[in-house]
Amino acid sequence: xxxxxxxxxxxxxxxxxxxxxxxxxxxxxxxxxFWYKQEPGASLQLLMKVFSxxxxxxxxxxxxxxxxxxxxxxxxxxxxxxxxxxxxxxxVRPNTNTGKLTFGDGTVLTVKP
Amino acid sequence: DPKIxxxxxxxxxxxxxxxxxxxxxxxxxxxxxxYRQSAKKPLEFMFSYSYQKLMDNQTASSRFQxxxxxxxxxxxxxxxxxxxxxxxxxxxSSSGGVTGQLYFGEGSKLTVL
Numbered sequence: 001x002x003x004x005x006x007x008x009x010x011x012x013x014x015x016x017x018x019x020x021x022x023x024x025x026x027x028x029x030x031x032x033x034f035w036y037k038q039e040p041g042a043s044l045q046l047l048m049k050v051f052s053x054x055x056x057x058x059x060x061x062x063x064x065x066x067x068x069x070x071x072x073x074x075x076x077x078x079x080x081x082x083x084x085x086x087x088x089x090x091x092v093r094p095n096t097n098t099g100k101l102t103f104g105d106g107t108v109l110t111v112k113p
Numbered sequence: 114d115p116k117i118x119x120x121x122x123x124x125x126x127x128x129x130x131x132x133x134x135x136x137x138x139x140x141x142x143x144x145x146x147x148y149r150q151s152a153k154k155p156l157e158f159m160f161s162y163s164y165q166k167l168m169d170n171q172t173a174s175s176r177f178q179x180x181x182x183x184x185x186x187x188x189x190x191x192x193x194x195x196x197x198x199x200x201x202x203x204x205x206s207s208s209g210g211v212t213g214q215l216y217f218g219e220g221s222k223l224t225v226l
Contacts, residue, residue: 043203044156044217089156098169099146099207099215103156 002027006090006104014112019077021107023090026071031095033066033073038087038106047075047088080111116140117218119204125224126194133180134189134221136204144168144207145187146215147179151200159202162187194225 006023013019032051036044048064050057050073057064061084065074073090087108091101120135138145147159161168165181176198180188191198201220207213 043219046214046216049214091156099144099161099163099205099213100158100169100171101148101156101215102158105155 002030002092002094002102004090004092004102004104006107008107009105010108010110012110012112013080015081016079019080019084019109019111021075021088021090021109023073023092023104024071025073025092025102027092027094028071029094030071030092032093033064034091034093034101035064035073035075036089036091036103038089040086044089077109080109082111082113085109085111115219117204117206117216119202119218119221121221122219123222123224125226127226128194128196130194131190131192132194132223134191134202134204134223136187136189136218138185138204138206138216138218140206140208140216141185142206142208142213142216143184144213145181145185146205146207147187147189148203148205148217149200150203150220156203159189160187191223196225199223199225 003026034049035047038044055066062077087106089106090104117138144163146161149157159172160179176192178190201222203220204218205215207215
């Protein structure tokens with residue numbers, strides 16, 4: 001089955017710096033890709049979903065890159081601020097209707113003032 | 114207001130007992146899911162239901178039984194509890210379809226002593 005490896009497990013940056021998180025996946029049939037943010041004790045909040053036909057997506061303060069050739073999904077938070085401190089999870093999903101997401105292990109991001 | 118309500122938010126159980134985790138969604142979605150998050154493993158897909166029918170089951174143990182009494186309900190019954198069952202259980206829902214975005218509840222944190 002699908003396996004998703006996420007790096008790094010922990011990341012500490014200064015306010016204003018960029019934070020870069022990467023996931024690699026194994027299943028070439030993976031078609032939908034997601035980034036979730038989880039604050040302590042809270043639920044998962046969707047940051048962005050990416051379809052395999054799109055390689056670059058920009059959100060508010062972050063960019064998501066998809067490299068299908070390398071089976072790599074990346075999240076780059078630009079100009080991070082303390083409010084970005086949270087756990088971030090990538091998730092991948094095949095082109096089927098089971099709703100099954102395979103998650104990475106997560107990255108705990110700390111943004112220091 | 115949360116649109117996916119999970120009850121209870123926290124619960125403690127003794128080994129061998131049985132518990133039911135409640136999930137109700139008010140998003141009008143036709144698909145519902147259970148995921149588990151523990152200290153040892155990342156978010157794991159457990160079950161998916163669509164129109165109250167089981168679509169996918171990735172849980173090896175029959176001790177975990179989803180129950181759907183209504184379209185917007187998907188409870189999770191766990192019997193013969195073990196300490197390894199200690200985790201936060203997240204309910205999710207989506208409007209279905211291969212592009213359906215999953216919305217997560219706030220989780221039920223189960224501790225088995």
